[in-house]
Amino acid sequence: MTRAYVSGDMASVALGADEVVAALAVRGVEVVRTGSRGLFRIEPLVEIDTPEGRIAYGPVEANEIDAVLDGTHASRIGRIEDHPFFAPQQRFTFARCGVIDPLSLDDYAAHGGWQALDKARALTPQAVVDEVKASGLRGRGGAGFPTGIKWQTVLDTRSPEKFIVCNADEGDSGTFADRMLMEGDPFCLIEGMAIAAHAVGAGHGFIYIRSEYPFAIRVMQAAITRAAPRIAPFALEVRVGAGAYVCGEETALLDSIEGKRGQVRAKPPLPAIEGLFGRPTVINNVLSLAAVPFIVAEGAQAYQAVGFGRSRGTMPIQLAGNVRNGGLFEAGFGITLGELVNDIGGGTETGRPVKTVQVGGPLGAYFPPAMFDLPFDYEAFAAAGGLIGHAGITVFDDTVDxxxxxxxxxxxxxxxxxxxxxxxxxxxxxxxxxxxxxxxxxxxxxxxxxxxxxxxxxxxxxxxxxxxxxxxxxxxxxxxxxxxxxxxxxxxxxxxxxxxxxxxxxxxxxxxxxx
Missing domain, CATH: 1.20.1440.230 (NADH-ubiquinone oxidoreductase 51kDa subunit, iron-sulphur binding domain)
Structure with a gap:
């Protein structure tokens, strides 16, 4: 029987993936729903199992399935790894997205899943924290605070109860990496949180997801149920936010989980010392926690060897707005804005000149083309009067006021x-x-x-x-x-x-x- 792979990611479904799956099913094709590969211009994307590997076609409409199955479709891509958008990427965090069935424990394990958790649990908590510190991993959602230092603080704080909280309240305009990861590789996030729990001595965790992400909520809840025996005694649950942007701020998020109105807390005390329900709490972004399994499995040096200056590892960069190749591009820090917007993004969708890009969501700075030699790096952006934030890049052409x-x-x-x-x-x-x-x-x-x-x-x-x-x-x-x-x-x-x-x-x- 012919096997096809089609994304069940929210963006792919919005572009017609479900209709394509229905057309494949009518023809007796076995369909595996995956996450998105991350280039929305080629969605709905159909990959067909062949003796030469998975051969991709996209974008595909439901009435074009026969041409896909006989290999004559005009949008034949070939091996997706050879596509110009994907070939230069360094996929540490998103290696499995678009490749596996997100809710298959067997698929996850076959692609390296759970190796990091097993390795971490064979180490002392301090050894795991030291590995994260040595990797140079910094927070992927805001100011870039070193993740290992936050974990060290929680580890060193004595308490009968500690928590792990994942901030999945992805509210910035032009950002979708958290959603893609949760919908395409949820066990990766779960594994990262379980490793964090072992590292600091936490017994319970929460994933706080914005209500606007119904697909991600459904996938994460199903994944937690299936992974529960694997991550025990660590327990995990999803909490759904109500759409307040301010709840993306870590202390307002904690108040929301506690059932209060989401308001920012004064600091100190830091959440690492007195966080959720007054207990020491690790609170990290989705991308920070999802980077941990690679670091533990491959070693801190493998992660630290990639990057630029004090910004180590890879960053899943999201290209949005008036851009030809909108999507997720994971690469090591140091790539320039110009390369991202013009070479990878392909310039504007309208064909007009780029006037500016905004980096870091609705509160990020605007950068004109004269600054496109700026390297994607925390310190470089800070020196230029901006911030990386969640690494969303929104492109505007010359008609913007x-x-x-x-x-x-x-x-x-x-x-x-x-x-x-x-x-x-x-x-x-x-x-x-x-x-x-x-x-x-x-x-x-x-x-x-x-x-x-x-x-x-x-x-x-x-x-x-x-x-x-x-x-x-x-x-x-x-x-x-x-x-x-x-x-x-x-x-x-x-x-x-x-x-x-x-x-x-x-x-x-x-x-x-x-x-």
């Missing part, structure tokens, strides 16, 4: 603020008003329509240079005075837009931007 994008950052912050600190809660609203006065055109901050006296004050003409100075001062206050990164990072897109695209603040807002 950067004054509008700066205002959106303030509006986003105002909408998503938990309200606990003044610089974020009030500063974002004042930021919208100030940008409205700079660009003119009568745009008003949301929510002020019912307050005419404030609306009139916001629209009152002032000296433009003074308004820009006021906006910069406001950004400085938000950056250094906010309780968490929501208010603290909002200045990055605003200031980078001002610095690199001052001309967009010189003219009245366009009709498109005003919408």
């Amino acid at each position: 950067m004054a509008h994008m700066a205002r959106f950052a303030m509006e986003f912050c105002a909408h998503e603020s938990c309200g606990k600190c003044t610089p974020c809660r009030i500063g974002a609203v004042r930021g919208m008003e100030t940008i409205d006065r700079i660009v003119g055109g009568g745009r008003q901050p949301g929510g002020l329509e019912a307050m005419p006296q404030m609306r009139n004050a916001a629209a009152r003409p002032r000296d433009r240079a003074a308004e820009i100075a006021l906006l910069r001062d406001l950004c400085d206050t938000m950056k250094f005075g906010s309780l968490c990164a929501l208010g603290g990072f909002t200045p990055y897109p605003v200031l980078s837009a001002l610095d690199h695209f001052p001309q967009d603040f010189d003219q009245p807002a366009t009709a498109q931007a005003a919408e």
Whole structure:
């Protein structure tokens, strides 16, 4: 019987993968649902088992299956590993995505699964922590804090109970790596969390997944049930968030798991000392925990040997927005923005010139093409006034209005603020008003329509240079005075837009931007 592999990933299904599977089933083809390979331009992707290996075709529509089965389909790719998008990648974390059945324990074990957990449990907890520290692994979701140091703190803190928490609240625009990993290789995340539990002495873990990821929630719950005997005595469960962006901040996430309103906690105490339910807690991003099995199985040196400067290992980089080759590209740190956007991403989908890219989600800085020689590295980005964050890159062509994008950052912050600190809660609203006065055109901050006296004050003409100075001062206050990164990072897109695209603040807002 012919065997075909088709992704069951949420993005692939949205592009018609289920219809393709139905057409294959009618023809008596055995279908294995996998995760996505990570290049959405070629989805739905169909791989057929042949004596030469798996031969890929994509994109494929349901009415084209006969051409796939007889080998005449025009979109024949061949071996997916030879495709120009995949050939240069270094897939440490995503090696199994698109290859295995995500919920098959046998498939996972056949591709190296559980070797790291077995190896870790044969070592002392301190030896495992030392291995993670030696690898140079840093947090893959925010400021890049060394993972091993966080684990060491939890290990050294005495407590009758400790927790492992996975932050899967992937809320940044243009990011999808967490979802892809959970839907395509869930046992990898489970194994990483079980290793972390052994390393610090934790008995229970939680995976906090945003409610907008129904596929990932379903797959992770099924995977946990199947893996439970393998990871015992460590127990694991899924908690579903309710859509608040601020719950991506680790302490607000902990409050949410505890059944409280998601609000940012003041630090200290750090979660590693007093975290979930007041107990020492390891809280890491999906990509950080999913990198651990490779590190333990292959050794810290194998991971540490790849990378750039103090940024070691690989990073699953997500290309989104107005880009031809949108998808996930895993590579060692050090690759430049230009290589990612132009060579790997293929430039804009519209064919127009790239005007800017935003790196790190809605609160990331904007970088113009003049800065595309910037290496993908934590320190290099920090020095350039930006951050890597979750490694999402959103591409914009030359039609984008950067004054509008700066205002959106303030509006986003105002909408998503938990309200606990003044610089974020009030500063974002004042930021919208100030940008409205700079660009003119009568745009008003949301929510002020019912307050005419404030609306009139916001629209009152002032000296433009003074308004820009006021906006910069406001950004400085938000950056250094906010309780968490929501208010603290909002200045990055605003200031980078001002610095690199001052001309967009010189003219009245366009009709498109005003919408």
